[in-house]
Amino acid sequence: MIVAEGKPLEEVYQMIAGARKVLVVGCGGCVTVCLAGGEKETGILAAALRMKRQLAGEPLETVEVTLTRQCDPEYVDQLERFVTDDVDCILSLGCGVGVQFLAERYPKPVFPALNTKFAGGTVAHGQWEERCGLCGDCVLHRTGGICPVIRCAKSLMNGPCGGSQDGKCEVNKETPCAWQLIYDRLKLLGRLDQLLQVEPVKDWSKAKDGGPRKVLKEEVMLP
Amino acid sequence: MPTTESKLEKLLSEGRFVVTAEIGPPKHASAEGIRHHAELLKDYVDAVNITDNQTAVVRLSSIAAAVHCLQKGVEPIVQMTVRDRNRIALQSDLLGAYSLGVRNVLCLSGDHQSFGNHPTARNVFDIDSVQLIATVKMMRDEKKFLCGEEIKEHEPRFFIGAVANPFADPFEFRVLRLEKKINAGAQFIQTQCIFDLDRFDRWMAMVRERGLHQRAAILAGVTPLKSAGAARYMQTVPGMVVPDAIVERMKKAADAKAEGVEICVEQIRRLRSIEGVAGVHIMAVMWEEIVPTIVEKAGLRSC
Numbered sequence: 438m439i440v441a442e443g444k445p446l447e448e449v450y451q452m453i454a455g456a457r458k459v460l461v462v463g464c465g466g467c468v469t470v471c472l473a474g475g476e477k478e479t480g481i482l483a484a485a486l487r488m489k490r491q492l493a494g495e496p497l498e499t500v501e502v503t504l505t506r507q508c509d510p511e512y513v514d515q516l517e518r519f520v521t522d523d524v525d526c527i528l529s530l531g532c533g534v535g536v537q538f539l540a541e542r543y544p545k546p547v548f549p550a551l552n553t554k555f556a557g558g559t560v561a562h563g564q565w566e567e568r569c570g571l572c573g574d575c576v577l578h579r580t581g582g583i584c585p586v587i588r589c590a591k592s593l594m595n596g597p598c599g600g601s602q603d604g605k606c607e608v609n610k611e612t613p614c615a616w617q618l619i620y621d622r623l624k625l626l627g628r629l630d631q632l633l634q635v636e637p638v639k640d641w642s643k644a645k646d647g648g649p650r651k652v653l654k655e656e657v658m659l660p
Numbered sequence: 661m662p663t664t665e666s667k668l669e670k671l672l673s674e675g676r677f678v679v680t681a682e683i684g685p686p687k688h689a690s691a692e693g694i695r696h697h698a699e700l701l702k703d704y705v706d707a708v709n710i711t712d713n714q715t716a717v718v719r720l721s722s723i724a725a726a727v728h729c730l731q732k733g734v735e736p737i738v739q740m741t742v743r744d745r746n747r748i749a750l751q752s753d754l755l756g757a758y759s760l761g762v763r764n765v766l767c768l769s770g771d772h773q774s775f776g777n778h779p780t781a782r783n784v785f786d787i788d789s790v791q792l793i794a795t796v797k798m799m800r801d802e803k804k805f806l807c808g809e810e811i812k813e814h815e816p817r818f819f820i821g822a823v824a825n826p827f828a829d830p831f832e833f834r835v836l837r838l839e840k841k842i843n844a845g846a847q848f849i850q851t852q853c854i855f856d857l858d859r860f861d862r863w864m865a866m867v868r869e870r871g872l873h874q875r876a877a878i879l880a881g882v883t884p885l886k887s888a889g890a891a892r893y894m895q896t897v898p899g900m901v902v903p904d905a906i907v908e909r910m911k912k913a914a915d916a917k918a919e920g921v922e923i924c925v926e927q928i929r930r931l932r933s934i935e936g937v938a939g940v941h942i943m944a945v946m947w948e949e950i951v952p953t954i955v956e957k958a959g960l961r962s963c
Contacts, residue, residue, distance in 0.1 A: 590772050595790035596837040598769045599825035600898040607898035608772050620830045635844050638787045
């Protein structure tokens with residue numbers, strides 16, 4: 438899933454400065470799972486902004502809606518009846534995709550309430566970690582199911598750098614060295630010979646370096 | 661038979677025990693210091709590494725610094741990291757360096773930018789050090805750019821170097837990674853500074869077992885310590901192993917600098933006796949002036 442976390446309240450507060458009525462939009466997708474932008478967080482943020490405004494002597498009206506997903510037009514359309522003339526701006530608690538979908542759909546200022554962090558998963562209650570670099574050309578079958586593109590700080594494709602020690606990354610002692618993990622895993626699988634292959638240079642045009650990417654599934658496309 | 665015009669390759673092919681040292685370019689735009697150090701080292705070493713924005717700190721370009729060395733009659737080994745350049749810039753710089761007379765290149769990943777003076781920088785790491793080695797070889801031997809396009813004339817003919825760290829983990833994989841670099845085209849290898857000679861011995865035994873010392877020249881890295889504090893600091897550097905005995909010895913010494921030189925000279929003598937070690941690489945970080953003394957005391961004076 439896409440993992441995000443809330444921006445500092447002060448930063449969001451500054452974004453909506455001058456607005457009298459704000460439409461605060463949560464998302465029922467990934468950001469609900471990572472407890473950053475679901476219905477509950479939407480309510481909390483709206484309340485916090487109202488209180489802060491109250492203390493500043495500039496009352497704020499908020500309308501809170503949580504869409505099933507902000508990254509699908511059919512759900513974004515459901516927001517229409519809430520985007521009234523008196524709404525000064527929209528605050529999205531979706532990931533960066535949600536913010537952009539709302540901004541494309543409605544002629545109002547749309548602000549991000551979250552920082553979108555990475556594609557990852559839950560490793561412990563309240564702890565999410567990055568697992569995929571979204572490079573568009575998966576190598577996991579050659580690296581024991583551990584991604585060197587994103588889990589190695591240098592995205593090395595041919596083994597660990599000289600800073601790997603005691604299984605940790607030189608950049609952060611809390612981070613496991615991806616190549617130590619890959620080595621251990623391939624050893625366990627009896628596939629260490631895989632690591633002697635010189636891995637060819639990567640085609641980054643399939644990653645974000647090729648510009649925004651598209652996925653087409655023609656069989657479900659409407660004529 | 662040498663494959664390039666590199667003097668370093670020629671000496672190694674003749675079976676000479678070679679000495680290389682390191683010059684770190686300054687954090688300013690004057691070449692005076694480099695030229696001074698080049699002059700100082702000229703008669704004592706066979707070639708000089710020019711570091712490439714070492715520890716991810718912005719410094720005078722390694723290629724420019726190499727040219728200053730060449731003008732002083734010292735053969736440079738240009739270090740090239742993949743941290744700061746993509747495959748287009750790397751190949752462009754290889755052409756440029758060769759056109760200026762550089763004949764040796766050392767291919768590295770480079771320290772992560774979080775250690776340098778621009779920790780918020782965006783890194784590159786388009787290709788890795790093994791892929792850079794293969795690229796330099798491809799340009800030389802196949803006369804092709806990485807994309808497959810032909811280099812119609814004047815292909816750069818570099819003597820190709822790489823690094824190995826016997827003190828990083830996973831230990832057993834380190835020799836395989838060395839083999840991978842040699843398979844990719846590395847002809848000489850400079851190691852991380854060696855303080856733990858027992859671990860280096862074990863590593864070299866594995867190197868010999870796979871016959872790697874016959875396929876590439878292994879230059880053992882050494883660093884003279886200036887103080888007990890420096891030794892303790894080195895214990896904390898990722899990928900370094902400094903035995904406590906060395907720290908103790910530095911602590912007890914009446915003249916720490918002299919003791920550091922003594923330890924370094926002892927290490928060189930021991931390293932020289934290890935089968936498969938083809939030379940030493942002296943990394944006297946910020947203490948280039950001491951290299952001639954070490955070379956003389958170790959009986960290595962080569963010119």
